[in-house]
Amino acid sequence: MSNETPSLEDLKEELIAAYPKKVAKKRAVQIVTNDITEDGSVPEIKANTRTAPGIITQRGCCYAGCKGVVLGPTRDIVNLVHGPIGCSFYAWLTRRNQTLPPTPESENFINYMFSTDMQDNEIIFGGEKKLAEAIREVYENFHPRAIGVFSTCPVGLIGDDVHTVSRQMSEELGINIFGFSCEGYKGVSQSAGHHIANNQLFKHVIGRGTEAPEGKFRVNLLGEYNIGGDAFVLEDIFERCGITLCSTFSGNSSIDQFERSHLADLNLVMCHRSINYIAEMIELKYGTPWFKVNFIGPDGSAKALRKIAEYFDDDELRANVERVIAEEMIAVTEARKRFTPRLQGKKAMLFVGGSRAHHYQDLFTQVGMETISAGYEFAHRDDYEGRDVLHSIKVDADSRNIEELTITADPEEYRPEYTDLKKAREEAGMEFSDYKGMMPEMKKGSLIIDDISEHETEILLNKVKPDIFCAGIKEKYGVQKFGIPCKQLHSYDYGGPYAGFSGAVNFFEDIDRMVNASVWKHLKAPWAKGA
Amino acid sequence: MKSTALNKPKAPSYASSCNACRQCTPLGACLAFKGIEGAVPFLHGSQGCATYIRRYLISHFREPIDIASSSFSEDSAIFGGERNFRRGIGNLTQQYHPKIIGVATTCLSETIGDDVPSFLRQIDKDVSETENQPKLIHVSTPSYTGSHIDGFHEATRAVVKTFATRSPVNNRLALFPGMISTEDIRSLKQDIKAFELHGILAPDYSDTMDGPAWESYHRMSPGGTPLSEMTLFGGVKAAIDFTHVVADKQLAGAYLQDTFGVTRHRLPAPIGISATDDWLDLLSSLSGIKIPLSYEEQRGRLIDAIVDGHKYLSKVPVALFGEADHVLGLCSFISSLGLDIQLVATGGKTKGFEEAVHQNMQGDSSPEILNGSDFRDIESAVDRLYPRLLVGNSKGYTLARRKNLPLLRTGFPIHDRFGGQRLLHFGYAGAQRLLDELINTIITHRQSESDVGWTYI
Ligand code: SF4
Ligand code: SF4
Numbered sequence: 001m002s003n004e005t006p007s008l009e010d011l012k013e014e015l016i017a018a019y020p021k022k023v024a025k026k027r028a029v030q031i032v033t034n035d036i037t038e039d040g041s042v043p044e045i046k047a048n049t050r051t052a053p054g055i056i057t058q059r060g061c062c063y064a065g066c067k068g069v070v071l072g073p074t075r076d077i078v079n080l081v082h083g084p085i086g087c088s089f090y091a092w093l094t095r096r097n098q099t100l101p102p103t104p105e106s107e108n109f110i111n112y113m114f115s116t117d118m119q120d121n122e123i124i125f126g127g128e129k130k131l132a133e134a135i136r137e138v139y140e141n142f143h144p145r146a147i148g149v150f151s152t153c154p155v156g157l158i159g160d161d162v163h164t165v166s167r168q169m170s171e172e173l174g175i176n177i178f179g180f181s182c183e184g185y186k187g188v189s190q191s192a193g194h195h196i197a198n199n200q201l202f203k204h205v206i207g208r209g210t211e212a213p214e215g216k217f218r219v220n221l222l223g224e225y226n227i228g229g230d231a232f233v234l235e236d237i238f239e240r241c242g243i244t245l246c247s248t249f250s251g252n253s254s255i256d257q258f259e260r261s262h263l264a265d266l267n268l269v270m271c272h273r274s275i276n277y278i279a280e281m282i283e284l285k286y287g288t289p290w291f292k293v294n295f296i297g298p299d300g301s302a303k304a305l306r307k308i309a310e311y312f313d314d315d316e317l318r319a320n321v322e323r324v325i326a327e328e329m330i331a332v333t334e335a336r337k338r339f340t341p342r343l344q345g346k347k348a349m350l351f352v353g354g355s356r357a358h359h360y361q362d363l364f365t366q367v368g369m370e371t372i373s374a375g376y377e378f379a380h381r382d383d384y385e386g387r388d389v390l391h392s393i394k395v396d397a398d399s400r401n402i403e404e405l406t407i408t409a410d411p412e413e414y415r416p417e418y419t420d421l422k423k424a425r426e427e428a429g430m431e432f433s434d435y436k437g438m439m440p441e442m443k444k445g446s447l448i449i450d451d452i453s454e455h456e457t458e459i460l461l462n463k464v465k466p467d468i469f470c471a472g473i474k475e476k477y478g479v480q481k482f483g484i485p486c487k488q489l490h491s492y493d494y495g496g497p498y499a500g501f502s503g504a505v506n507f508f509e510d511i512d513r514m515v516n517a518s519v520w521k522h523l524k525a526p527w528a529k530g531a
Numbered sequence: 532m533k534s535t536a537l538n539k540p541k542a543p544s545y546a547s548s549c550n551a552c553r554q555c556t557p558l559g560a561c562l563a564f565k566g567i568e569g570a571v572p573f574l575h576g577s578q579g580c581a582t583y584i585r586r587y588l589i590s591h592f593r594e595p596i597d598i599a600s601s602s603f604s605e606d607s608a609i610f611g612g613e614r615n616f617r618r619g620i621g622n623l624t625q626q627y628h629p630k631i632i633g634v635a636t637t638c639l640s641e642t643i644g645d646d647v648p649s650f651l652r653q654i655d656k657d658v659s660e661t662e663n664q665p666k667l668i669h670v671s672t673p674s675y676t677g678s679h680i681d682g683f684h685e686a687t688r689a690v691v692k693t694f695a696t697r698s699p700v701n702n703r704l705a706l707f708p709g710m711i712s713t714e715d716i717r718s719l720k721q722d723i724k725a726f727e728l729h730g731i732l733a734p735d736y737s738d739t740m741d742g743p744a745w746e747s748y749h750r751m752s753p754g755g756t757p758l759s760e761m762t763l764f765g766g767v768k769a770a771i772d773f774t775h776v777v778a779d780k781q782l783a784g785a786y787l788q789d790t791f792g793v794t795r796h797r798l799p800a801p802i803g804i805s806a807t808d809d810w811l812d813l814l815s816s817l818s819g820i821k822i823p824l825s826y827e828e829q830r831g832r833l834i835d836a837i838v839d840g841h842k843y844l845s846k847v848p849v850a851l852f853g854e855a856d857h858v859l860g861l862c863s864f865i866s867s868l869g870l871d872i873q874l875v876a877t878g879g880k881t882k883g884f885e886e887a888v889h890q891n892m893q894g895d896s897s898p899e900i901l902n903g904s905d906f907r908d909i910e911s912a913v914d915r916l917y918p919r920l921l922v923g924n925s926k927g928y929t930l931a932r933r934k935n936l937p938l939l940r941t942g943f944p945i946h947d948r949f950g951g952q953r954l955l956h957f958g959y960a961g962a963q964r965l966l967d968e969l970i971n972t973i974i975t976h977r978q979s980e981s982d983v984g985w986t987y988i
Pocket of ligand 2: 061062063064086087151152153154182183184185577578579580581583637638639
């Protein structure tokens with residue numbers, strides 16, 4: 001193993017060498033060397049295609065994306081999983097979303113898992129009766145305002161109709177109950193589940209509220225899941241700026257926030273992959289414009305806040321935003337000074353999620369580190385190359401079975417004044433519905449790998465030794481066998497928050513603790529060192 | 532719906548499960564396969580199950596575990612998964628060159644009724660000439676019957692079935708300890724050595740799931756029950772199934788007995804004093820060697836410690852929960868220490884569990900017993916029984932926090948403490964560790980609850 005970086009381009013061949021021809025061919029278009037032409041365009045990468053059988057992937061299933069990611073963090077919707085026990089058990093508190101109910105007595109179901117615990121009887125004769133029974137039990141035990149019902153793989157096959165059961169039970173019990181056809185085999189990854197979750201929230205929840213919170217500048221924050229308390233940090237920043245948070249999808253959220261989210265003045269999209277559908281649908285039906293923000297890293301955070309102030313075109317807001325940025329930057333500048341000498345020149349790799357592999361690069365740049373290779377677990381081409389390529393994405397069989405809702409402007413609730421506002425801002429050069437993707441912001445020559453496999457990860461680490469590798473818990477301990485620290489960017493290794501300005505300081509500190517940990521000196525026993 | 536005070540034990544009356552106390556069948560099978568040299572687990576079904584199970588095992592073991600899958604699409608779900616299966620096995624083989632692929636089924640492939648044994652026969656036929664083809668071992672693991680423990684035993688038995696052949700009697704002892712910690716595996720191997728015996732322990736994931744830092748790259752984690760040894764199964768001098776309640780038809784030792792006439796012993800795993808006494812007695816009679824002095828010394832120190840610690844433990848009401856065999860072992864030890872066991876709960880529905888609890892009670896407690904329970908049942912029992920201490924896995928944490936009760940973590944999964952995979956429970960040394968932890972858990976709780984801030988307690 002050497003510390004010199006071999007040409008990443010040469011590596012590609014090695015990564016796919018062991019695969020059978022067909023797989024190698026498929027993988028070859030999912031691994032590209034980054035290049036940025038003069039007009040700013042980047043090479044095409046294949047993404048969001050099915051992982052070949054027998055390849056050990058980071059990806060989870062559709063159900064994981066639907067129940068685990070999007071719906072999971074909401075505290076007052078009971079998530080009832082229809083299926084055998086494992087699917088529900090494994091999704092029980094395994095993401096590290098935090099929530100802070102307004103009072104200790106307020107509802108909080110995040111600590112619970114609910115499953116219909118299907119037995120062979122239901123597999124043979126159908127499970128609808130048991131599902132109805134389970135819904136009744138949940139209602140009697142907890143009296144929640146809403147129940148979401150999630151289908152796992154066997155449910156789709158035996159043909160249980162979760163939607164009809166949900167509707168009937170909703171009538172019987174008088175609360176909002178809705179189903180998700182998010183069987184794990186649908187789509188190719190969690191991504192399909194995000195889309196399904198977006199659709200059902202849009203159909204059954206969003207728009208039911210009638211009152212927006214008081215405030216001059218009301219926004220929704222979409223795609224912020226409050227891992228490690230990130231949403232708390234952003235809530236605080238917004239409050240100090242005088243921006244009113246109407247809803248967050250879905251970190252530290254509650255169902256009444258979702259219900260009223262269509263009444264906000266602006267949608268901010270953090271994780272583009274998991275939630276852009278809701279932003280689009282709200283705009284089509286209610287007129288609210290959206291733009292992409294990145295609150296990971298001080299630069300991204302400042303940029304986002306300034307853009308919000310420009311959107312509302314309000315001097316008081318501008319002044320507040322500048323004041324908050326200035327206040328926050330004191331600690332950031334101080335921390336950068338402290339950590340840059342310790343981290344400068346170190347190399348990072350990020351293989352995670354559908355936006356995190358992009359968002360976190362900025363934090364590394366802040367302290368002089370370089371991202372030499374990156375890729376997403378479940379993103380699409382637009383998350384790599386930018387939304388400009390949306391029209392040229394081919395829809396394959398796996399994506400075709402995910403419902404696309406047809407949305408039209410609501411005759412009563414559509415607000416044309418927002419369309420006009422957007423138009424005016426656009427004329428002044430402001431960009432909306434915009435995501436430029438990860439690749440244009442990465443260096444030429446860096447290696448981009450979509451859906452990296454366990455096998456490729458090992459080959460990569462055996463050849464190039466980055467100073468830190470960012471992924472999730474499944475990868476963590478394998479990576480560390482190579483003597484390389486692995487930072488979990490799904491759970492933050494139980495650290496965080498990392499969002500906003502103070503989050504950046506935490507991040508620098510944590511990376512320093514990992515990269516410069518004393519353990520790396522002890523990997524070899526003293527008697528083996530000379531050998 | 533809430534049960535009222537002093538309800539006698541009864542089967543949980545809910546249709547649904549709330550905060551389950553068991554995992555699904557393939558998880559156990561994957562872990563068992565992972566304890567065989569050169570084996571990679573493979574789930575026939577959707578990739579999500581493999582990912583969740585990997586994620587879950589890793590959070591306990593803090594070691595990488597590779598589990599491949601046939602990555603079903605909607606089409607495979609409808610038309611059958613043979614094509615994906617064959618491609619999956621092929622792709623996996625080319626990447627890792629495993630010696631064995633352990634195939635377990637998920638609920639999906641079970642529901643559509645894929646005939647995996649016939650897929651395997653077909654593959655065998657097609658590739659009989661190629662030498663590098665890994666051995667394929669199949670175990671059927673639908674999760675809508677059973678729990679991870681069933682998967683574990685069934686997979687172990689399937690492995691043994693694959694390798695055992697009729698062979699001349701040898702000097703080996705076959706050990707089938709069930710799903711235990713890596714340190715417990717090491718302690719069994721140590722015991723065997725101390726009696727100058729040779730053991731084949733299966734599955735042995737003490738290295739694959741708890742291995743050293745690597746000096747150089749390994750395509751697969753080193754370790755596991757050696758393949759060369761497993762061909763000797765048919766002629767071992769004795770086989771031992773460690774269990775209280777698992778049915779013989781699921782056990783590997785019973786298979787060796789039935790098929791090859793191997794002498795088999797069925798006994799509880801050595802948790803606590805009397806179970807350890809029995810185990811050492813057996814080793815002594817199998818080897819003809821007296822129990823070594825070091826064990827006697829360990830035992831002596833343990834008894835001395837129990838004498839010194841009885842004031843903390845005597846009559847303390849306690850609730851136990853977790854996997855059946857593990858909980859029964861704890862039952863026997865903890866009741867022998869004089870604690871008052873109020874509740875014994877297990878997640879997977881286990882035949883004979885109630886009787887086994889009674890058999891393992893040393894002392895006069897008559898606990899409430901929950902079989903096939905979840906944490907909703909356990910919590911409502913805790914509400915009426917007022918234990919002062921909980922002993923079980925990490926999943927009891929929410930309950931412990933809500934009731935402000937100390938929780939001693941043991942068993943599987945332990946993901947909110949460090950080192951859960953290598954906790955020692957077996958032997959006198961394991962009992963000693965458990966004893967110390969029991970007492971310290973009680974002391975810590977008392978200290979943190981105290982207004983005075985006692986330093987000697
Ligand atoms: S479908 Fe079955 S095998 Fe898969 S996670 Fe769920 S319970 Fe386990
Ligand atoms: S059965 Fe389906 S829904 Fe459940 S974990 Fe497996 S892939 Fe996901």
